[in-house]
Every structure is written in C-alpha cells, then in structure tokens.
Amino acid sequence: MTTPGSQHFAASRPDPAEPAPEWLPLDRRTIAASTVVAAGALAATAVPAGSGLLLGGVGLAWVLLWTIGGTILGAAATAVIETARLAVTRYRVDAHRIERRVRFLSSSTTSLSTGRVRNVEISADLVQRRMGIATVRLASGETDGSRLILGALDREVAEELRRHLVAERAATDASELVRLDPGWVRYAPASVMTPLFGLLGIGIVFQVADWFGAVPEMLEWIWDRIGDLPIPVIAAGVLVLALVVGTIASVALFVENWWNLRLEHHEDGSLELHRGLLVGRHTSFDGRRIRGVTLHEPPGFRLLGAARLDVVASGVGTGKDDEGKKKQSPALVPASPRAVSAGAAGTILGEPVPPVLRAHPPAARRRRLVRAGAVVVAVTGASLVPAVIWPWLWWVPAVALVLSAASAIWASLDNARGLGHEITGGVVALRKGSLMRRTDVLGRDGILGWNIRRSPLQRRAGLATLVATTAGGSGAFRLPDVGREQAPALWRTAGPVWDHLAEPPGSRRVVTNAAKSDTRPGKT
Template sequence: MSAPRESDPGAGWVRLDPRTIPATTLVAAGALVAAAVPVAIGMLLGGLGVGWVLLWTIGGTLVGTSATAVSEAARLAVTRYRVDPHRVERRVRFLSSTTSTLSTSRVRNVEITADVVQRRLGVATVRLASGETDGSRMTLGALDRDVAEDLRRRLLAGRATTDSSELVRLDPGWVRYAPAGVMTPLFGLAGIGIVFQVADWFGAVPEVLAWVWDRISGLPIPVIAAGVLLLALLVGTIASVAIFVENWWNLRLDHHRDGSLELHRGLLVARHTTFDGRRVRGVTLRQPPGLRTLGAARLDVVAAGAGTGKDEEGKAKQSPALVPASPLAVSSRVAGTVLGEPVPTGFDAHPPAARRRRLVRAIAVVVVVTGAALVPAVIWAWLWWVPLVAAVLTATVAIWAGLDNSRGLGHAITAGAVALRKGSLLRRTDVLRREGILGWNIRRSPLQRRAGLVTLVATTAGGGGAFRLPDVGLAQAPELWRTAGTVWDHLARP
C-alpha cells in the first residue's frame, strides 16, 4: 500500500518511510563491526582469551544493532509529518507531544542526503532551512526518494526546475590539493592519538611504547622527531584524500536563471543541496598557505541558513561548501558567476601600523615560548639546546606568519560587491554583495586608537552574519561603511 501523497493538503499526517529502519540498522551494524576489529585486536594484545573477545565483540555488535533497530522502529511509530501550501509540520507523540512547524514561504535551502544503504533502498533524508541566519531547521528522515525530490520542488516553488547552466564538475586531478590544507597534520596526529587511545583502553600503552622504543632508541632525537612528523603527514595525507573523495565525488554545481544554486556531491553519502538565489549574500575564497603555494582555493557560499556551527535549535547548519580545493581560476570563475561580476584581484593595502602590530605580536609569542623552554634547561643543564631550538623555530614561524598576514590584509570595493581579505594560516577572502550588507560595526582598542586603526565588521543575513576586517586605516574606513549607505556616516563621530 502506498502512502498518501504529501502534495495533497487533505492527506493529513503521514508516516516516514518504513525503509528507514533497515537503512539505519544496517549502517549502525557496519559501524559496530568496523569498531569491533580494533577492539578485538586490543583485547588480544591485552591477554584476554579468544572466547571472551568473541563474546564482547560479536555480542556487543548484536546488542547494538538490535538496540538501533528498536530505536528506529519506535521513532517511526511516534513521528508523523504533513505538508500543506503554507507550512511543513513534524509531530512526535511519545510521553508528550511535540510539533515543529516551518513556513513553506520561509524555506530557502533544501538538502537531500542518502548514504549507500539508503540509495540501495530508495530512501533519502531531507533537511530544510529557513531564510534567517540562525533560523529554523527541520529534518525528515527518511522519505521515499521520489517523494523527497517532489517535496524539494514544491518547497522551492518551481525554482529548482528553471533553466540552468552547469558551472563546474569534479576534476579527479583536484585530489592533489587535498593534502595541502591546514588539517592534514592534525589528521595525522589524531590518527596516532587514536592508536594510543585504543591501546589505553586495554592497558597496552606500555607494551606499544616499548615495541616502538626498541626500534628507534638508537636514533638521534632530531631523526626521531622528523620521523614522527613524516608519519603524521603520511597518515594525514591518507585521511585528507579519503575525506576529499567521500565529500566531493560526483560533484556537479548548477546555476539557475534566478540565481539559485544546485549542488550534487558525495560518494558514500550522496548530497543534493539547493540554495535559494534570493538568500545568497556572497562567497568566501579560502586559501591556506598550502593552497596558495599551489595556486588553488576552496569556495564557500555566504547564504542565509548555511554556515559552520549550530543554529539556535542546536542543529548543524547547512554546509556552505560549493567547490573543493581547485585551481584558483576555477573557484574565481564560479564565484564571479554567483556574484554576477568578477572577483576583485587588486586590494587596497592597510597602513604600515597594521604590519607593526602583527610583528609585535610575533615577537611576544617568541619571548613567551622561549621563556617557557628555559624552565627544563634550568633544571637539567643537558637540555641547554631546548630554548635555543624553541627560539629559532618560533621566531621563524611567528615572524613569517606576521609578515604574511600583513601582506594578505586588504579590501576592495566594486560597483556591486565589497571584498575583505585577512589571515595567513587561515587566509580567507569574503566577497559580499553590497545590496546584502545590512550595516557596519566599528571597534577600536586603546592600542588601535593610538595607531590610528579600526576594526570594521560587516553584518549580513548569511554565513556567520558578521565579517570582520581588522586594522583598517581611519582614512579608509568611511569608504567601506558607506557601501551600506550614507546613513552609516554617524560612525565617524567621536
């Protein structure tokens, strides 16, 4: 028996698709099996008998899988939803009744996701976001795939079917940019940490350390440090490539005539995201040092309901990612299409006082780190080299970061957009549509007042809602805040 059509206002409350039970249960079972393998190895290394290992791993997997199935069946039994021309409602009736409502006229972003199991079973999860920066979100999981697509088209009032042009498809060669991100070494350190964490669960850390030390004890300390760094980079590279492939496989970005964007991507979890063109406020180009060296950038959209972190209901916001790390020309071309004009290439530099502030901070970091490194050298004289190495390394990194940060600091104003660039390790260029800027905030610390600098913060209904540009010259500030209208000239008053 087929469920009533959601497009019929009189259909009343409708159940979620029952195929969500096997879909979620199979995914949970796979995760439990994957977790059981390292746990079993740790138990065996800890000296536990094979019978006990099988009991805990297989038994735990069966119990966890059964609990997931029961939980999903209960969720399906108590959850209903309905859609009418004015609103989308989701009701949960258990010990108490909770009804969530989202006005159809406020829905701006729609995301349809389906993992490998859901795709095989023909179901998908629908996530709706309203037009406010931290507005309401609603998740319906899971619906029949055709029902989910029909719901997306209805909520977007036909915008999803307007004429469109393809902006970009994934080039497999872009995977070479994945390890150039700032997260690569962190992924590597996290991977090494996970190994020791699993070993700690079974009290096997001393054995692991002894096994490692037996093989490296004869090497000089600098060689050991370099080996650990290379191992972290290797593990991080593998993790970065795997994450890139999972997130961006089958990428296709379409641009509709009304300015809406439609994004398809994902390998294990397929994602289909639509951004309402009326709620797109700009774009962000992200260029950490590795990507800048390779002439690449990642592109995010600045849109209402999309961003990092969680909204006011504690739910994750819709991802703003549009194009992965790719050649800068590709990201800039896509950004220009989204904005309706080319991305600025020439930026107005900030005063020399901005660079001095960054160099002073760099020197302060060097002094603090070197001072901390002196402590072991005072206690153990043979560690005299520690503060020297700390000073050299810290000075090299901190002064480079300060100079690179000051070189990157700048802004540009065009007929239809304002570009704000800042950062070094996290270099980003926010290009905001002038029509979407709600206003400016001005902030000045005592040191900034003495240096004749200000920090400007543009507010817009998209992304995080606030885009900060530090250390702007007093003579440059009025040109920026007037992009939101001459009414903001009152900021110039003492």
C-alpha cells in the same frame, strides 16, 4: 492507503474550510537501513577491539562474546529505537507549511513556512541508496538557520517534496558552473588540517591501546627500535608519520565529500549542488538568500594556486542553530585551481571577484611584528625552564628561539601582506589571515551595517577594526586594522543610515567618533 512514491503535496488550499492534509508516516525502510549501518559500524569497531582483547590475554570465547554479541545487541537496539521513532513521528505538507509531529510521552510539533524554506538538502548513504530512500533537511531563511529533518522518505517522495518547495526555482533554466576534475585530489593534502588529521590518527591508536592497558608494552616496543636515534631524528620521524597518515585521511575525505560534484546555477541566482560518494547529497540554495561567497586560501593552497569556495547565505554556516542542530554546510567547490573557484564566485555574484585589493597602512604590519616579538620572548622564556633544571638540555632555548622567531615573523609578515579590501559597484571584498586566509566577497545590497571597534593602541596608530553585518553565514565579517582614511569608504557601503559618520577629509575624529557612536546595524 498511502504507498511509497504515491504522496502528492497540495498545490493550494483556496478554501479555508478545507480540512488540513493528513499526517503521513516516514518510510519504514529506514529501520532496516539504520540497523545495517549500525551493525556495520559496530563490526568495524569490533575488529580492533577483538584484536586488543586477544593481545591482552583474554580467551577466544570471551572475545567472540564481547564482539559478536555486542554487534548483535547494538544492531537490535538500533532496530527497536528506529521502530519506536517511526511509530511516534508524522509529517504533513500543504501550500503554506511543512510540519513534523512527534507524539510520545509529550507531543511536539516543528513547523516551517514553505515560503521561508530557502535551502533543501537530500542526502542518502550507500545503504539508503540501495533501498531507495533519502533524508531531507530543510533550512529556513532566518539567520540561525532553523532546521527540519525528515529521515527518511522514499526517494521519489523526497524529490517531489524538493520540487514542491523550490517550484519557482526548479522551473528556471540552469547552467553548469563546476564539474569535478579528479586531478583536484592533489590539492587535498595541502590543507592545514592534514597534519592535525595525522596527529589525531596517532592519538586514536594510543587511545585504543589504552583501553586494553597495552600502552606501556607498545611504547617499550617502539623505544627498543628507535631509542638509539637522536631526538631531532625521532621528532622528524613522528612529523613525517603524521603527514603520511594525514595525507591518506585528507584524500579519503576529499573523495567521499566531493565525488560526482556538479554545481548548477539557475537564472534566478539559485544553486543546485550534487556531490558525495558513499553519502550522496543534493542541495538547493535559494538565490534570494545568497549574500556573498568566501574564498579560502591557506598557505598550501596559495603555493599550489588553489582555493576553496563557500557560499554566504541565510540558514547556512558552520556550528549549530538555536535548536542544537548542525547547520547546512556552506561548501560549494572543493580545493581547485583558483581560477575555477573565482570564476564560479563571479557568476554567483554577478560580477568578477576583484583581482587586486587595497593594502592596509604600514602601521598594521608594525602591530603584527610587535605581536610576533612578544610570542618569541614568551616561547623562549618558557623553554629556559627545562634547561635550568637539566643543564644538558641547553640547546632547547636556542632551538626554541630560532624556530619561534622564524615562524612568528613569517606569519606576521604574511598576515600583513594578506590584509586588504576593495569596493566595486556591486560587492565589497574583505581579506585577512595567514594560516586561515580568507577573502569574503559580500554583495553590497546584503550588508546591513558596520560595527567599528578601536583599541587604545589602534587609536594611537590611526587604525580600526570594521565588522560587516549581513544576514548570512556567521552574520559578522571582521576586517582588522583598516586605515583612518580607508574606513569611511567601507562603512558608506551600508547605505544612508551611516551618513552621519561622514566628516571632512583629514579629520582625525572620523573613526573615533564612529567608535563612540552606537554601532549596532540600523542605528542612527
């Protein structure tokens, strides 16, 4: 009988007649772990729900029945579901494949070639760590990042499985690239998500109140205390409250996601990432599938001289894969001094990140200013409606005009300043955006091709939008409003398949002909 921690994975199967490895069960301790987590989540939800019921006039007995009884019932249901899941789920591993089989009303088998597994993540929440188990997530080398999840295995078995899948990488020497500095938490509130977190928190409070029909009473209570204040003061107070709540949420998420951060770099280019407070994660990235990195620099980060670093690799990215499973996170380094993120990026890429990028033509800035003017006209026109209906709101269009003009013009100019690119011997750097500014630094060996797009207005201005395609991340990296003279140098980085696009310098047809050609990667 197999006991936790005693499984060993076949190193080879030289004899084709040798029977396949036996199907192994998942660790039964995951039943207790999932039940405890579910009970804790339900208990945390029961506190505000019970308070709302009491404020709504519901009797104490009914409140206890709904809260305590609901928590017990939910935990019991979780235990039953987890028991059934473990009863029908098996997995096996040999030198060539790792498979997971689920047999219930029908049978389904998920299989990944061990040679195609590029990224391995071992995660364990607080309860799982106490019980000595962990969840294993595997991502293949395909662009869609096909996933296979084993939840959960004994911690030693999970680590043995990781070593089996990354045997060659695990044998190479590793150097530490980044270790968390607790002082980096000061950058967390500078994220563009901070005010959104605050508004979301306020919205959750109103949603919970709505469940118990207490919104009118809550609004009346609030209005009795602030109703005499001027509307601009009330708006400023709501914004400050949202920022305070958002700051608390941002700091909490930073600590949870990045505590105990340690990023290691192997000689073969592979990466090992350790992070997490309540949910510990150990992620391995195959160096053969790393195509580049991305530096994120929203306005708050730029003001503080910070940046966040993501990896561009096969099977890694945001969103979900073709099977509806969440892709592996590309995050490598949190918001930190830009020198730290850029230094780690340089080591991963094998050469420094270009410090200065080539600016795009003045026509790119004019296009953004025209768009800003259109936004100002639209916002001001919409704000005239309440002023016409209620004349005492005459000040609304004036305020809308000033605020929209200031924000739109700043954003357009900042966006234009951010546009840039640079080509070096080994990488191509592409930068764009203002509120969501990012610099994608792609290895030239990993660029499959370029798509070239031109709108009628871009053709008139002598500009084009170039999209680099690579087998990593989203697969497409867009660089808008490139000058006609700048475009050939960029698309030539894809290799000889694009040589037919080259024309003598100064030809006005060089980008236009590219736009008319079949721009799919690999087409000639």
